[in-house]
Amino acid sequence: MHRCAFGLVAVLGLAGCGTTFAPQYDQTLYDHLSAASGGVHNIAAAAHLAALPPSTYPAHEAQYVSILGDLRAADAIAKNRADQLKDKPSGKAASLISQMIEGCEDTVQTVIDQHKSTDGLPKGAFDPTPSVFEQNCDIPLKAESKLQELAAH
Secondary structure (H helix, E strand, O other), X not given: OHHHHHHHHHHXXXXXXOOOOOOOOOHHXXXXXXXXXXXXXXXXXXXXXXXXXXXXXXXXXXXHHHHHHHHHHHHHHHHHHHHHOOOOOOHHHHHHHHHHHHHHHHHHHHHHHHHHOOOOEOOOOOOOOXXXXXXXXXXXHHHHHHHHHHHHO
């Protein structure tokens, strides 16, 4: 996952060149990533305050569903953008953002599986903050945010 992030930073660093190496910012994609990230941070905060045994999963299920729904919507947008740009210099960066979203989705699914397991999520499961769980889901949001900054220049 971090390899994708470093690759994207390198590609976006070239965005000031004559040829555009960065894909165009997408507000809808950003909104889905922002909503998913907020949900991830809420789950992490709940596990920071108290253990979340499997019996608490039903109380958090709607939140997990919302996070996954936003991630899947974001990934559909990101994949479409990557497909449209596959033969252009910005295609690689677009593809990397989609891979980052998939990495976040995999991480969320792992947390869901752990929450439903016999051990649940122990108190402090995501300490220190920000945890890998949170960071994996913040990376694509930060990447899309960087695209917004580049578009403003």
